[in-house]
Amino acid sequence: MARRERGTDEDGKLRRLPRGRHGLSREFVTRNQRERLIAGTIAAVAEHGYRDTSVTQIAAAAGVSRRTLYGYFKTKEECVNATYDLFERHLLEALAGSGGKARGWSAKVRARVSTLLDFLAANPDLVRFSLVAPPNAGGEIAERGRSFLAAMVDQLTAGHPAARGDADGVAVELEAMQGSIAAVLAGAVQVKDDETLADTAPQLVELLLAPFVGRRRATGEAAKA
Amino acid sequence: MPPALARDSVEKRQVSQKVRSEERREQVLGRMTDVFAKRGYQAATVDHLIAGGKISMGGFYKEFDGKEDAFVAVYDRVMAETDERLEGAIPVGADWAMRAAVGLRTVVELASEQPLAARVVMLEAQTGGKLALGRYSATLQAVATFLREGRAEGEASTLPPSFEEATASGLAWLLQSRLAQGRIDDPAELWPRMARMALEPYLGAARAEQMVRSVSG
Numbered sequence: 001m002a003r004r005e006r007g008t009d010e011d012g013k014l015r016r017l018p019r020g021r022h023g024l025s026r027e028f029v030t031r032n033q034r035e036r037l038i039a040g041t042i043a044a045v046a047e048h049g050y051r052d053t054s055v056t057q058i059a060a061a062a063g064v065s066r067r068t069l070y071g072y073f074k075t076k077e078e079c080v081n082a083t084y085d086l087f088e089r090h091l092l093e094a095l096a097g098s099g100g101k102a103r104g105w106s107a108k109v110r111a112r113v114s115t116l117l118d119f120l121a122a123n124p125d126l127v128r129f130s131l132v133a134p135p136n137a138g139g140e141i142a143e144r145g146r147s148f149l150a151a152m153v154d155q156l157t158a159g160h161p162a163a164r165g166d167a168d169g170v171a172v173e174l175e176a177m178q179g180s181i182a183a184v185l186a187g188a189v190q191v192k193d194d195e196t197l198a199d200t201a202p203q204l205v206e207l208l209l210a211p212f213v214g215r216r217r218a219t220g221e222a223a224k225a
Numbered sequence: 226m227p228p229a230l231a232r233d234s235v236e237k238r239q240v241s242q243k244v245r246s247e248e249r250r251e252q253v254l255g256r257m258t259d260v261f262a263k264r265g266y267q268a269a270t271v272d273h274l275i276a277g278g279k280i281s282m283g284g285f286y287k288e289f290d291g292k293e294d295a296f297v298a299v300y301d302r303v304m305a306e307t308d309e310r311l312e313g314a315i316p317v318g319a320d321w322a323m324r325a326a327v328g329l330r331t332v333v334e335l336a337s338e339q340p341l342a343a344r345v346v347m348l349e350a351q352t353g354g355k356l357a358l359g360r361y362s363a364t365l366q367a368v369a370t371f372l373r374e375g376r377a378e379g380e381a382s383t384l385p386p387s388f389e390e391a392t393a394s395g396l397a398w399l400l401q402s403r404l405a406q407g408r409i410d411d412p413a414e415l416w417p418r419m420a421r422m423a424l425e426p427y428l429g430a431a432r433a434e435q436m437v438r439s440v441s442g
């Protein structure tokens with residue numbers, strides 16, 4: 001069933017606010033417009049990639065004028081950075097708040113993965129925006145993508161037990177795991193099917209646990225996801 | 226006397242001209258590799274490629290359709306060299322595990338020796354337009370397909386279907402994050418860790434370690 005966000009039309013484009021006197025407070029409009037621009041940035045970048053996204057496309061996707069956009073952000077880069085910051089903050093908060101009741105670290109990781117996938121399934125463009133588009137843009141955006149991914153994996157594995165084996169070896173394993181996680185999520189949103197993201201849960205859990213508890217145990221714990 | 230050995234035979238002259246023009250092309254591609262790596266695909270212009278590649282404008286457009294075509298040629302040259310190195314390094318008749326371990330060692334060492342070429346195929350290829358991205362994805366997929374052969378080793382019954390794609394991306398990630406910072410400083414420490422990671426799911430920890438040790442020697 002097609003999910004439709006509030007305030008969007010059938011194509012998922014954000015509706016324009018009514019013009020003129022609409023009885024909405026100035027603060028509401030301001031917050032609303034900034035959020036629209038963030039949503040517009042996610043949609044535009046997910047569709048066109050960073051390089052081929054223009055300020056005009058972001059404004060169009062947000063349903064605001066370019067002039068309005070320039071009231072908030074001077075450049076495309078500012079739109080993108082603000083979007084990354086907001087997304088990262090919200091996601092990390094959501095992850096930090098999940099798994100509180102779960103007993104044991106593995107169960108916490110399973111709960112966090114489920115929170116992550118719910119978060120992303122609500123708008124799979126977030127995966128395209130944050131994990132698919134950055135490597136194709138290169139430079140600073142790619143760097144931002146790497147730091148986002150590292151922060152996300154840190155939060156997913158927070159409170160982990162001491163890893164087995166030598167510290168340098170584990171560090172390398174953890175780093176590779178980030179690349180694997182990005183690939184699994186990116187692969188899931190390439191398929192136009194809402195269920196695909198949720199299906200990645202066991203694989204993500206296994207990837208997150210393996211460097212700390214070994215592959216065999218990780219596979220067993222992942223089966224519960 | 227075979228004609229090829231005859232002095233000043235027409236054939237010999239044709240062959241040597243062809244060899245010379247291929248050599249020249251190789252040299253131009255080698256220099257253009259550095260241009261793409263240092264400037265980045267997006268920022269590099271045909272003017273940069275002409276100046277850095279030491280080739281005339283006419284010569285450039287005789288060889289290449291434009292920037293993207295030149296990039297793909299650079300990519301293919303680097304990969305051809307990689308294939309040659311792999312062929313030379315992997316012993317005849319080596320089994321899957323040996324090929325995997327020697328292959329990883331060879332690729333990491335080559336990427337460490339030639340950081341600019343490695344940058345082009347591992348990082349810039351992702352930013353280089355549809356053709357280049359297609360090449361990059363195909364390379365990654367080939368690695369995943371090769372790793373999947375390891376399932377025949379017997380340990381791997383519970384792996385998810387896209388396990389190898391995730392592994393290939395993870396291994397690539399290790400090289401990419403180092404190349405993005407500059408270069409790979411620790412090939413001798415890095416490749417055994419990568420090889421253990423790649424082999425362990427199929428061979429178990431003990432056999433993976435044994436293979437890594439035998440290739441380290």
